[in-house]
Amino acid sequence: MKTFLAWLRHRWYRVILALIGAGALAVWVMVWFVIPMMVELPDGLSQPPVIGTEVTDREGRPLRKTLNSDGERVVAFVSLDSIPDQLIHATLAAEDQRFWTHGGVDLVAIARALRDNYQAERAVSGASTVTQQLVKISAPGRKRNIRAKLGEFLAARKLEMVWTKEEILTAYFNRLDYGNLNVGAEATARGFFGKPLQDCSLAECALLAGLPQAPSRLNPYRAMPSSKKRQEWILHRMVEEGMISETERDDALAQQLLLKGDRGAFEAPHFVDQLMASFDEPGPAPGELRTTLDLDLQKFCETTVRRHLGWLRDKNVTNASVVVIDNPTGDVLALVGSANYHSPNGGQNNGAMALRSPGSTLKPFTYLVALERGATPATIVADLPIEFMTGTGIYRPENYDKRHYGPTSYRRALANSLNISAVRVLDSIGGTPVLINSLAACGITSLTQPPEHYGLGLTIGNAELRLLELTNAYACLARLGEHLPWRMASNAELASPRRIFDADACYLLADMLSDPTARAAAFGPNSILNFPFSVACKTGTSSDFRDNWTIGFTSEFTVGVWAGNFEGTPMQDVSGVSGAGPIFRDVILELNATNELSWYPRPESIVEHRVDPATGLPVPKGIELTRPLTRKSHREKTLGVANS
Numbered sequence: 193m194k195t196f197l198a199w200l201r202h203r204w205y206r207v208i209l210a211l212i213g214a215g216a217l218a219v220w221v222m223v224w225f226v227i228p229m230m231v232e233l234p235d236g237l238s239q240p241p242v243i244g245t246e247v248t249d250r251e252g253r254p255l256r257k258t259l260n261s262d263g264e265r266v267v268a269f270v271s272l273d274s275i276p277d278q279l280i281h282a283t284l285a286a287e288d289q290r291f292w293t294h295g296g297v298d299l300v301a302i303a304r305a306l307r308d309n310y311q312a313e314r315a316v317s318g319a320s321t322v323t324q325q326l327v328k329i330s331a332p333g334r335k336r337n338i339r340a341k342l343g344e345f346l347a348a349r350k351l352e353m354v355w356t357k358e359e360i361l362t363a364y365f366n367r368l369d370y371g372n373l374n375v376g377a378e379a380t381a382r383g384f385f386g387k388p389l390q391d392c393s394l395a396e397c398a399l400l401a402g403l404p405q406a407p408s409r410l411n412p413y414r415a416m417p418s419s420k421k422r423q424e425w426i427l428h429r430m431v432e433e434g435m436i437s438e439t440e441r442d443d444a445l446a447q448q449l450l451l452k453g454d455r456g457a458f459e460a461p462h463f464v465d466q467l468m469a470s471f472d473e474p475g476p477a478p479g480e481l482r483t484t485l486d487l488d489l490q491k492f493c494e495t496t497v498r499r500h501l502g503w504l505r506d507k508n509v510t511n512a513s514v515v516v517i518d519n520p521t522g523d524v525l526a527l528v529g530s531a532n533y534h535s536p537n538g539g540q541n542n543g544a545m546a547l548r549s550p551g552s553t554l555k556p557f558t559y560l561v562a563l564e565r566g567a568t569p570a571t572i573v574a575d576l577p578i579e580f581m582t583g584t585g586i587y588r589p590e591n592y593d594k595r596h597y598g599p600t601s602y603r604r605a606l607a608n609s610l611n612i613s614a615v616r617v618l619d620s621i622g623g624t625p626v627l628i629n630s631l632a633a634c635g636i637t638s639l640t641q642p643p644e645h646y647g648l649g650l651t652i653g654n655a656e657l658r659l660l661e662l663t664n665a666y667a668c669l670a671r672l673g674e675h676l677p678w679r680m681a682s683n684a685e686l687a688s689p690r691r692i693f694d695a696d697a698c699y700l701l702a703d704m705l706s707d708p709t710a711r712a713a714a715f716g717p718n719s720i721l722n723f724p725f726s727v728a729c730k731t732g733t734s735s736d737f738r739d740n741w742t743i744g745f746t747s748e749f750t751v752g753v754w755a756g757n758f759e760g761t762p763m764q765d766v767s768g769v770s771g772a773g774p775i776f777r778d779v780i781l782e783l784n785a786t787n788e789l790s791w792y793p794r795p796e797s798i799v800e801h802r803v804d805p806a807t808g809l810p811v812p813k814g815i816e817l818t819r820p821l822t823r824k825s826h827r828e829k830t831l832g833v834a835n836s
Contacts, residue, residue: 228349236330237351240269241367241375243478247464249487250523250682252480254457256464259373267379268479270389272362275377278394280361281436282401285429286422288322291361296323296352297345323348325404326364370400371407384412386452394436395444399423412451420449460490462529462542466660467680482682484523489516489782493526496778501531504755507764509771512755513543514779515663519748521686522667522676526779527660530758538758547638547656548739548754551732551768555614556669556701557630558651559606561621563697569603569704570808573613580619582647589615589652592733593714601808607710609731611652618651627651633692634665634675653732663743663752670728670745672698672792696797702728705744706791720773726791727780731768740768742776746789751779 243266247255259265284291290298298321320328327347351360370380377400381389385396392400402422403410410419427441436444463485468475493514501512516526529542562571575597580587589612591597597610605613618627624643627650631639638657639646646655660678668675673693679686704710705728708719715721721729721742729744738760743752755771756763763771783789801810 228346228353231346231350233347233350234327234331237363241266243268245476245478245481247467247481247483249483249485251487252482253487255459255483255485255487256457265373265379265383266375267382269366270378272358274390275365276390276392276397279377279392279397279400281430282398282426285433285435286401286426287325289433291322292357294321296348297321321348322364323351323360326360326367327351329367329369368404369407370403371411372413384451393444393447394440395423395447395449398426398444399449402426459487460485460527461533462544463490463524463527463680466527466542466545470680484525484680484682486525490526492782493528493779496775497528497531500775504766504771507766508757508761509755509763509766510757511543512753512772512775513659514775515544515660515752516779517663517667517678517750519667519670519745519750522664522679524678524680541758543754544660545658546758547658548756549653549734550655550657550662551653551734551739551741552609553662553730553732553741553743554627554631554651554653555606555609556705556730558614558618558621558627559602560693560697560701561626561630562602562617563700564694565621567602568808569601569700570803571602572599572808573602573605573616574598575600575605575610575613578612578616580648583644587647587649589649599806603704603707603710604713606704607707608714614651615648618648624648624650631665634668635677636661636665653734659752659754663750666743666745666752667750668692669698669701670747670750696795699792699795699798702792705730715769720769720777723780725784725789729776731773733767737762737766740766740771742768742772744776747792748787748789749783751776
């Protein structure tokens with residue numbers, strides 16, 4: 193014991209030094225390893241950033257990019273392999289040169305920052321590593337004080353112990369705020385340069401790498417000289433760190449930076465508005481929302497509307513809308529709501545969903561019911577003056593040209609859009625309730641008044657309908673009586689067709705609507721509705737020239753066009769054939785040029801017979817008449833040849 197005490201008296205300072213060293217080591221282990229493992233990492237690290245919705249056309253081409261719930265533009269999480277090495281090197285040169293060697297906190301950088309700040313007597317240098325910055329941006333809202341800094345220190349240490357360096361970098365580049373509402377490097381590359389991140393050059397990567405230091409102050413849209421100066425500094429640092437050569441730096445400095453980003457594509461605005469409005473709160477799921485829209489066809493329709501309205505401006509026609517539906521699926525391929533969405537004069541009104549007077553476009557549904565009940569295209573209707581007693585007085589329908597045509601076949605009455613004939617046919621099949629029920633079955637939702645409110649005048653358009661709904665009702669005719677709801681999102685369930693009308697009757701109606709000879713009396717032999725192939729079409733014009741329509745179909749597509757003025761002022765003697773008709777024609781011809789349109793094969797149950805024009809009945813074989821004969825299509829069961 194005496195010997196030990198003597199040794200201790202002579203060696204006491206070494207013992208103290210050893211104890212101090214052991215204590216310091218214990219403190220270091222506690223601070224660097226033990227305490228960090230007790231710290232909770234920010235919740236934001238466990239989940240990828242909330243992304244917005246990117247609406248695309250059927251081929252994946254962007255239509256619109258919406259912000260997320262935080263008001264930021266975020267795209268899908270990208271892997272480290274998708275991030276260019278040049279951006280990684282530029283970012284580390286600017287933010288954290290020793291990233292690959294430090295343990296989450298760069299003690300050398302801290303010492304340098306303390307020295308610089310002490311000498312300058314103000315904060316001129318920081319020492320946050322990429323790992324610390326990742327912790328900070330993953331826990332927004334924290335107050336910036338010593339306690340917060342200590343928390344970031346400990347969390348950064350834990351993160352380095354539980355994540356790999358590659359995982360840290362991946363999360364960092366996907367969460368970093370680059371300014372101008374862009375979060376993540378991928379969203380920023382598309383936002384500023386209009387290209388995927390992988391396609392960015394060294395010069396562009398160096399510019400991006402400099403933005404997080406001060407996203408608002410360095411926003412290249414407002415402060416390109418400042419962001420360019422930061423880019424140059426980063427390129428010089430990359431040379432000093434041996435990341436690039438001087439030649440590569442000089443080439444990057446010489447590159448002109450062009451900002452042409454899609455900071456939110458804005459195509460087919462009325463279509464996208466209508467689609468987004470169809471979702472319940474909180475709206476569509478984040479990520480890509482692929483639609484049914486054909487962007488090429490949409491742009492053609494938009495251009496066509498603007499071109500034709502330019503020619504009609506002196507006729508006081510200021511707007512038009514177009515809807516194109518793919519018949520087999522119900523997909524909306526194009527939807528133009530107005531001539532110019534950005535116009536202050538009602539441009540954001542959606543003509544495809546506005547309630548407008550449909551004119552004569554409802555007549556085909558009246559004749560269709562008559563065909564279902566045994567009539568034929570040759571059935572005769574008396575196009576003569578008539579009066580109907582209603583609850584509000586006497587109703588006297590009149591034809592557009594104020595003339596009367598006497599006994600007329602259904603084919604010619606419909607093709608020439610005779611009002612008196614249509615009203616007589618509606619009366620013969622049971623009146624307004626029958627037509628309302630037929631239209632409702634096709635998806636028309638705006639006929640909410642009782643039948644007596646409309647009266648027999650409904651068949652000639654004394655109600656208000658929506659272009660999109662009416663076009664889809666015509667698509668039901670194009671499917672020979674099978675109804676499908678229209679579809680705007682390609683991932684929406686494809687509904688099963690539901691039969692509404694008799695297929696043979698629909699075929700006969702399509703044949704009537706596609707007959708250029710039958711409509712020559714009203715539209716002339718060289719009508720704009722005459723095509724080099726079969727197209728069923730019908731025009732409509734309101735009695736005061738406030739609305740005009742042309743709607744029609746082939747077996748593949750249905751096209752609806754409305755023209756008029758949103759404020760309701762009348763056009764100057766512009767009818768459906770002169771207003772909406774030329775737009776309809778151009779769209780149909782474009783569809784044929786890209787798809788080669790076809791017509792329906794005649795069903796076996798449909799035959800053709802000689803018809804007595806006075807009675808509309810078939811002429812027996814061997815019978816000769818002094819009156820001219822016509823040949824018209826008939827249903828076999830009408831003639832008693834076969835049941836169908």
